[in-house]
Amino acid sequence: MSVEAEQSNNTTFSQSEYRRITTIKTSLNGIGWKENYRATLNEFVCSVNDLVTHGFAFAKFIFLKEFNKDGEFDFNKYVTKAFFQEVLLALVDRKTKEGRLAEKTRDIRQLINTYKDEYIQVSSYIPITLTNAQQIAFYEGTKIHTAYINNVAQHFGNRLRMFLNLISNKKEKIENMTQEMKSKGFTDEEIKSSVRTHITNVCTQLKLNVSAKKFPDIPANFLDKKALEQLQQFLDVYPEHYKFKKDSIYYDVKSSPQNHLRAFYTLAKLCEERKNKSFTCFPLRTSFVPCYVTIDAKILNYHILKRKSFPVGQKHELWKQVINYDCKAIKYSTTMNFEGTLDTDGVGVSLLKQNFSPDRRGTLNVEGKPLKADNDEFRYLESLSKKELDNTLKKCVLIDPGRHDLLFCMHEDSSIEEKKLFRFTRNQKLVETKARRFNKLRKFMKPAYIQELEASLSKIPAATVDLVKYTKYIKRRSKVSQPLKRYYSSEGEFLDRNIGYVYEDSDEDDPAIGIDDTAAATDNICPKPAFECKKSKNKLGTYLSNLRYIHQENNTQIQLAEDDITQLNTVIQQTDEILQKPETTEEGFESQISIVKNLLEETKAKLPTLKFRKMKLQSTINRQQSEKRLVNALKAKFGEDAVLVLGNWSASHVKFHEPTKGKGMRKMLRNEGFEVLLIDEFNTSSICPECNSDLKKFKTIENPRPYRRSKMLEVICHGLLKYEYCIQILVVGIFHLTLICL
Incomplete structure (x- = not known):
């Protein structure tokens, strides 16, 4: 997998003259990471992951506080690499010297320090001791900044279109018009034509007008008063003199995403005011599985080798103390070589190899080679x-x-x-x-207490832009994070289920959850799985399938004793017989459910945790x-x-x-x-390749979705089309151009 970029100039270079960077995916064993440094590496990765998780959360806390205090907060000004680096350094236990600071840095630190103590109190966060953390903050702060920019560039257009559909009540209008016209006896074609003319085309015009930063010229009463006010509020975010490139907000947000950060927040706020589902405006790290951390020679020296001084010019000597330079992934070649930087999560490794020596002065180096870019364009x-x-x-x-x-x-x-x-x-x-197998393993091997803690955390949406709700989310996460981090960061370990940790919430409607698989009034803690609401027989079948899946796993057969395997076989056989007996009562099902459920949890407790990072x-x-x-x-x-x-x-x-x-x-x-x-395959599914006339669906089949057959037993086949005046049936396949003659 290569990551390449191009420096635009008029000079022509041969392939060997281009600067190239390649990433090789391997494991710690693949680079020969020495055993005596593995525990230190794992501890470092988990510490940095915790720091970055709180860095994301603290940055969002600061922004929401400022927006809550001042609606005109200059959000764009602070979404910079320097800001996120200072956020991470503020969460490290270290002594800072004010001294001679640049005005910009002083302003950033003042803003961060305003809310630092409050965030630490709300999140119950204890600043970690991490000496010489500037290099770590540089790498991880850049990643946070990239997450913000990419989030806007990739999702702004879709969220804007969703918002415009929301304020115009497009879905409700189409449903109402369709029902009204059906009741009056109009045909499907007439209904579609009317919907297209009076609703779909108007919504399209609305989106085009907003895209060009114009107040929409649409029929009166298409938008209500509240919708017009919210639309004006969104457009007012941009200064009057600001012009979208190519008169399109969708193009401008791709080319200059940093200019649309505040508008993205406004969209999220307006959607939440309309009781619509929240979407991610401020990126967060919600996973408890440790993520990749960048390690270079300086970070290796201070945090893995635990040295107090850095020997300049000896990066390869430092790395040779930890990894094997003779392994296939690192071995010297005449083209691409390892220059002292890699990313790892303590299990997997992304090794950076390049054909030039790194230079601290910027993108150009002593060889003067330009970077080669991947060409993203494809010819038609x-x-x-x-x-x-x-x-x-x-x-x-x-x-x-x-x-x-x-x-x-x-x-x-x-x-x-x-x-x-x-x-x-x-x-x-x-x-x-093996994606399906891994998903099932994560689902079926998850202990009950972990499911309860995650369900409790999911009650509050992390994506909310409401300060009160977000503060509540931070508190809730801090109370459930300890067992969740321990579960997801352990790699194939046996966890002690009898730890005296208890989750307690200050809310009266959310009682305590015990980590020993017991809970006080758990019925009120989390929403029950969907199968809990079904009949007892279906519920028993679901538990049985979970138990059978765990029983069939190779790791289960290796780790469990022979008596445990025998017990599993016996219970599975008994449950099969109970399910097949027509005379089994509800009480019989419930009794067997209790047996299977308890055996499930007992079996999980005897097995090591999944190796999430290895997976x-x-x-x-x-x-x-x-x-x-x-x-x-x-x-x-x-x-x-x-x-x-x-x-x-x-x-x-x-x-x-x-x-x-x-x-x-x-x-x-x-x-x-x-x-x-x-x-270009536009309209190729809808037009006859012989005469360019419109095609129509004609064949009725049984609904391919079994769960919808109760409401709609038969549906019109989607892939089979015909033209009324042709003697051929068109089977729409490869570009829908293959004719099958009858």
């Missing part, structure tokens, strides 16, 4: 010249990306008689990467191997010189679905040596 098929098109003859593979079939491929020579097809499905990816590393390795298998399969099926023509389809994230790779998939295929082209 129709933009090729006649000569280039001739070169692709008999080589093109048409690929339709999607959610279920991540890639559905067909060679241009494919026919009904001799099909040349290839599919890469989401299910295949989940199996190869994270394994997931990355599995993904890379899966991609390599995909590339090899494509080359074997279509040849080494195949030209891949992908549809330019893309989709945003959807609930309960894994994100679908678009640009990432194209870049991966191109990096593996394929020539990748795009084709």
Whole structure:
């Protein structure tokens, strides 16, 4: 995996003259990290992870306090690397010398110190002792700043469109118009046309006007008084003289995200005022699994080797005391070499290798090599010249990306008689990467007390921009963090379940939770799982499937004694018999539920905790191997010189679905040596390729979603289309251009 960037100038450089940085994914064993330094490394990683977690939380606390005090707080001014570095240093137990400080630094420290004591009291945070922490703050503060900028750049457009749909009541208006027209006997086509004219097109015009920083010119009464006030409040965030690049807020937020930070906060606040679900305006680190930490020679010297002075110019000598320079990942080569910087979470390692010596003076070094950039642009098929098109003859593979079939491929020579097809499905990816197995392990192996603590924490949304709610979230997190951090940071350890830790909340409606798997009045602590509300038989079946999954795991068979395995087999067999007996009463189900549930918790207590960080590393390795298998399969099926023509389809994230790779998939295929082209597939699913007329759905099938059949038994088939005046049926597949003659 390479990370490359380009310095724009008119000079032409050969491949060897470019500066390149490559990241190699491996493990501590892969770089030969010495055993006597592993405990020190793990302690350091956990300490820095705790520091950065509180750094994210403290920064948000400061911003909300300032916004609560002054609505005109200059948010953009303080979202800088220097600010977040000072935030992290403020949370370290160290002596500071004011001395001669720059005015900007003095202003930042004054703002931080105003709220430092209050945050420490609210969060019950004890500043950690971390000498020579400036280098750590530099790296981790940069990561926090990057998180803020990326959050705005990636999500601002979607959140703005969501807000505009919200204030215009688009969903309710469409539902009301549809029901009213159906009751009057209008056809589906007439309803769709009316909705498009009176609602959808108006909403689109509203978004275009706001994008150009114009007050919307839309029909009267389309927006109510409150909606108009909130829209004006959002537009007033930008100064009058500020112009969006290319007259588009969506383009401007991508090119200059730092200018839209305060507007993003305003969006979050307005959405929350409308009782809509909160979204992340201020990034937080909510995971209790330790994250990657950057370590260079200076950090290694002070925090791993525990030296008091840094020997300048001896970084490789320092690293040789900890890692093995003869291992494959680090071994010297004539091109790319390890120059003393890596990232690690105590298990996995991201090793940085480069073809130039690092220089403290900035991006240029003594060799004067520019950085080479990855080209993110992909050419469209129709933009090729006649000569280039001739070169692709008999080589093109048409690929339709999607959610279920991540890639559905067909060679241009494919026919009904001799099909040349290839599919890469989401299910295949989940199996190869073991993502589904890891998710089940995390879910089924989680002890009951951990589930209760997480459910208690989830009562308060971390994304809220309400200061009172956020303060309550910080308090709640501080009270549940100790057992959660211990559970998620341990790697395959046996935890003592009899620790006398008790979670107590000052709220009367939230009683104590014990860490020894017992709880006082737990019915009021957290929402019960969905299966708790079903009949006893279904609930027993769910517990049985959980128990059976744990029983089938290899680690269970290794760790448990023979008597425990026998007990598991007996209970599973008894539960199967009870479920199959039609005469079993509710009392019988409830009695067996108690037995299975207790056995589940007893079995989990006898097993070591999951290795969460190792699973994270394994997931990355599995993904890379899966991609390599995909590339090899494509080359074997279509040849080494195949030209891949992908549809330019893309989709945003959807609930309960894994994100679908678009640009990432194209870049991966191109990096593996394929020539990748795009084709515009707009309307190809809706128009007949023979006569360019509109297609219609026509076949009724059983609802493919079993849980919805009670309300809608039959639905119209989505993928099968026809044109009324053609004698052909169109099966919409690869770019929906394949005709099957009847």
